[in-house]
Amino acid sequence: MAKPPFTNDIRTLRFMAGEMTQGDLGDRVGVTRQTIAAIEQGKYSPSLEVAFRIARIFDKPLEAVFQWNDASD
Amino acid sequence: MTYTEKKSWLMLVAMLLAYGLYFGLILAGHPAGYDKFAMLWLFGTIAATQAVVVIAGHVWLAIGARKLPPSRVDERDRAIAARGAKISYYILLTGTILVGVVMPFTEPPMKIVNTALFAIVIAELIGLLVIVTSYRRGWHG
Numbered sequence: 190m191a192k193p194p195f196t197n198d199i200r201t202l203r204f205m206a207g208e209m210t211q212g213d214l215g216d217r218v219g220v221t222r223q224t225i226a227a228i229e230q231g232k233y234s235p236s237l238e239v240a241f242r243i244a245r246i247f248d249k250p251l252e253a254v255f256q257w258n259d260a261s262d
Numbered sequence: 263m264t265y266t267e268k269k270s271w272l273m274l275v276a277m278l279l280a281y282g283l284y285f286g287l288i289l290a291g292h293p294a295g296y297d298k299f300a301m302l303w304l305f306g307t308i309a310a311t312q313a314v315v316v317i318a319g320h321v322w323l324a325i326g327a328r329k330l331p332p333s334r335v336d337e338r339d340r341a342i343a344a345r346g347a348k349i350s351y352y353i354l355l356t357g358t359i360l361v362g363v364v365m366p367f368t369e370p371p372m373k374i375v376n377t378a379l380f381a382i383v384i385a386e387l388i389g390l391l392v393i394v395t396s397y398r399r400g401w402h403g
Contacts, residue, residue: 220336223264232400233338 193234197255200229202247218242265327266339267397270346272319274390280312281383288376296372305379342396350389357381 203209211229212222218239227233235243244254263271284294284305293300327334361378369377
């Protein structure tokens with residue numbers, strides 16, 4: 190399965206948020222721990238709603254969490 | 263592994279074992295391949311056993327999932343399930359055309375019945391395979 194045309198910094202943001210676990214983030218977003226793990230690994234592209242929810246939890250704009258990969262254009 | 267992924271693996275393994283046995287026996291010359299009562303008896307026994315195993319497995323998984331948060335099924339589970347159902351539909355449609363439109367002109371009734379069952383089983387198996395593969399390899403729906 191090809192990687193999505195964007196990367197994300199969720200792992201780093203979780204670390205900076207006091208080592209928040211994938212399970213904690215999943216609970217707050219409303220998805221499973223496995224879905225957070227899949228997003229972090231580039232195995233699942235979240236919906237716009239989930240992407241915004243993740244960004245809001247870290248109090249960051251969407252672009253600070255997900256970055257478009259210019260090589261994919 | 264999510265709750266939904268575990269359920270998909272349970273269904274996949276149970277179907278493979280049950281219908282692998284059923285169609286294996288038919289290919290080996292079991293009367294279910296040409297006699298309707300033998301077919302009903304064999305299919306009924308295997309389908310009922312499979313149903314009991316799947317129900318028991320679901321109960322066991324549900325008991326294990328009691329400690330999990332309420333969001334046991336999320337958008338990723340739904341997207342993957344929809345992908346499996348879509349692919350399964352096209353296989354079932356092809357099988358339906360074969361057994362409903364083509365085979366009645368050339369084949370005996372019990373062969374049509376068993377081919378219809380085979381189409382249903384293959385459609386479901388491939389749908390489940392797509393689901394478990396999507397969980398393992400990723401899915402960007």
